[in-house]
Amino acid sequence: MAIRVLLLAAALLALSSSHGAIASDPSLLQDFCVADKMSQVRVNGLPCKAAKDVVVEDFFFSGLHMPGNTTNKQGSAVTAVNVAQIGGLNTLGVSLVRIDYATNGLNPPHTHPRSTEILTVLEGSLEVGFVTSNPDNKHFTKVLNKGDVFVFPKGLVHYQFNRGTTHAIAIAALSSQNPGVITMANAVFGAKPSISDDVIAKAFQVEKNTVDWIQAQF
Known part of the structure; x- marks a missing residue:
């Protein structure tokens, strides 16, 4: 029983250490x-x-x-x-x-x-x-x-x-x-080269001319 507890503790420590490495x-x-x-x-x-x-x-x-x-x-x-x-x-x-x-x-x-x-x-x-x-x-x-x-x-x-x-x-x-930092509007509408207006129009469910107008602001 003591060995099992020790192994479980070691596993939890390893898991927490791996998550710590990922977190920062x-x-x-x-x-x-x-x-x-x-x-x-x-x-x-x-x-x-x-x-x-x-x-x-x-x-x-x-x-x-x-x-x-x-x-x-x-x-x-x-x-x-x-x-x-x-x-x-x-x-x-x-x-x-x-x-x-x-x-x-x-x-x-x-x-x-x-x-x-x-x-x-x-x-x-x-x-x-x-x-x-x-x-x-x-x-x-x-x-x-x-x-x-x-x-x-x-x-x-x-x-x-x-x-x-x-x-x-x-x-x-x-x-x-x-x-x-990734600013949502800049990334979607200000990408260089531009993301196709077909893609953005479908993603946001708007007309292509709306996409063109917004892209022009960037």
């Missing part, structure tokens, strides 16, 4: 691995800079106190701080963004294929939501105010919209050094 970036095997952005080596991530060349600035970024430019069609701006900005994030499995929203500003429906997101409202209020995968496509939505926190599960389509009368600011942490 791979664990680091040293104190740090500052990204060598000049290297020609291609790996799943970025190669390490030689330890002797690492400096304190490799772990530093300044700029999140600066508001993003929201004078665009969406009325929002995302300031990213990932491995592209801080080489020292390489292999650490985290990053963050500042998001600014004008009145009626929208961070449009999108997904982070490699990351869960946890968002905190710093100023203003936001309507946020995410949609579960097929076949249910259940919509979870809530209005957040200053100091409120909301989680968007990894890979699910989500958005934020400022219905308030003033600008809004949020900070979001992500569980990947390079979470990626």
Whole structure:
């Protein structure tokens, strides 16, 4: 009996470890691995800079106190701080963004294929939501105010919209050094080369001239 219990415990540990590996970036095997952005080596991530060349600035970024430019069609701006900005994030499995929203500003429906997101409202209020995968496509939505926190599960389509009368600011942490972003409208209607309007018209059950008009906006 004791052996069976031990084997079951070992199996559960292995299963949980394998799920942990899938759920986030791979664990680091040293104190740090500052990204060598000049290297020609291609790996799943970025190669390490030689330890002797690492400096304190490799772990530093300044700029999140600066508001993003929201004078665009969406009325929002995302300031990213990932491995592209801080080489020292390489292999650490985290990053963050500042998001600014004008009145009626929208961070449009999108997904982070490699990351869960946890968002905190710093100023203003936001309507946020995410949609579960097929076949249910259940919509979870809530209005957040200053100091409120909301989680968007990894890979699910989500958005934020400022219905308030003033600008809004949020900070979001992500569980990947390079979470990626796929904006639904951009991917479908702004693909280069374009997705056939026959395909999009059938997928969205609209006329081809409607598809052509929307594609022209991108």
